[in-house]
Amino acid sequence: MSSLLIRNIKTLVQAETNPRPLVKGADMAVLPAINNAFLLIENDRIASFGAMERCPDRADQIVDAAGRMVFPSWCDSHTHLVFAASREEEFVDRIRGLTYEEIAQRGGGILNSARRLQQTSEDDLFESALLRLHEVIGYGTGAIEIKSGYGLTLESELKMLRVVKRLKAVSPIPIKATFLGAHAVPAEYKERRNDYIDLIINDMMPKVVEENLAEYCDVFCDRGFYTVAETDRILKAAARFGLKAKIHANELDYSGGVQVGVANGAISVDHLEYTGDAEIAALLEGGTLPTLLPSCAFFLGIPFAPARKMIDAGLPVVLATDFNPGSSPSGRMSLVVSLACLKMNMLPEEAINAATINGARAMELEARFGSIAVGKVANVFISTPIPSLAYLPYAFGSNLVDAVILQGKMWPSSRQ
Ligand code: NIG
Ligand code: FE
DSSP states (O other), X not given: OOEEEEEEEEEEETBOSSOOSXXXXXXXXXXXXXXXXXXXXXXXXXXXXXXXXXXXSOOSEEEEOTTEEEEEOEEEOOOOOOOSOOXXXXXXXXXXXXXXXXXXXXTOTHHHHHHHHHTXXXXXXXXXXXXXXXXXXXXXXXXXXXXXXXXXXHHHHHHHHHHHHHHHHHOSXXXXXXXXXXXXXXXXXXXXXXXXXXXXXXXXXXXHHHTTOOSEEEEEESTTSBOHHHHHHHHHHHHHTTOEEEEEESSSSOOSHHHHHHHTTOSEEEEOSSOOHHHHHHHHHSOOEEEEOHHHHHHHTOOOOOXXXXXXXXXXXXXXXXXXXXXXXXXXXXXXXXXXXXXXXXXXXXXXXXXXXXXXXXXXXXXXXXXXXXXXXXXEEEEEEOSOTTHHHHSTTSOXXXXXXXXXXXXXXXXX
């Protein structure tokens, strides 16, 4: 057995005696915390924590955290971390006046990324994705979901998901994989969309399941992408293959995506920039989580999702980065937390709950990650010296992560 003791913690954030599976509504503003605390880790698990008066005096390794806070690692439940190339030329096109949808209609956007990915080897994709994974771990991310969706052919979708499987094998943090064959309709299927959906259902899904390449199935249900009826068909097929739904919805319009996601028992519906009373009512009826991606809204200059309205209605909001080359080229969860506060009027406590325990729930990892509780996996980060909790979202440009601990070991020493 090896033990690691962190002493003199200014504030131990999200320390739960009775772990909550998720937090919703008014409870989102409640963030359990202990001032002047210790945290004891044994092997890869949290063994105990509490006030410094009760601090054990022995451990294999002792870290003095004076002036610094300890947080549970971020849980980033929506990313497209595997991609072949950046898309800054489209960023400049948007500065010059084109919209995201206009770029997509001209064959840019997701189809641009798909062309590049189809030409890139599995090994090269793996190497670049591993660098990005290490980058976001350094920002404090301790659990992550990764989607396919830049393949759009049988071969290339499988290639992407095999890369994710290889990442899982070497990653010090848990990874959940999502099959997103229905991210865009390839140009050659433009006039025969159903043939592409047949390909997704009849060829891609069986292979994905046979090779055990994904836990979830995603569809981009929005104006100009997949319709409600198409989404419904794909999600019903996915369910037959044992793949649960986590979908893109209502980024570009009131698409009906939220309702079709809820009707299919989706774990989460993500984006939700276009959310009104009907969508909120549907979310309140089902158990589907609303996942908001404010760095995407920020980067594309589209409306921010109405987080305040959702929380005030009693919903459990989740925050994630959407890290991808087209609409959110950043995997930094602390920036997402800042934007949630600045642009969606979420309180720091609400944003941190949304980015930790609720993110874990959106990946079905809440029993082992997302908070500091006895028995949970010891994935935490130590901040730099900061005056208060609110300083974290306030200082939006600073990197306030001083040290990362994964599975009870200081990272990068735990790096493979
Ligand atoms: O979540 N909205 C759909 N998919 C991604 C963007 C993909 C891209 O532009 O490459 C998203 O924003
Ligand atoms: Fe996305």
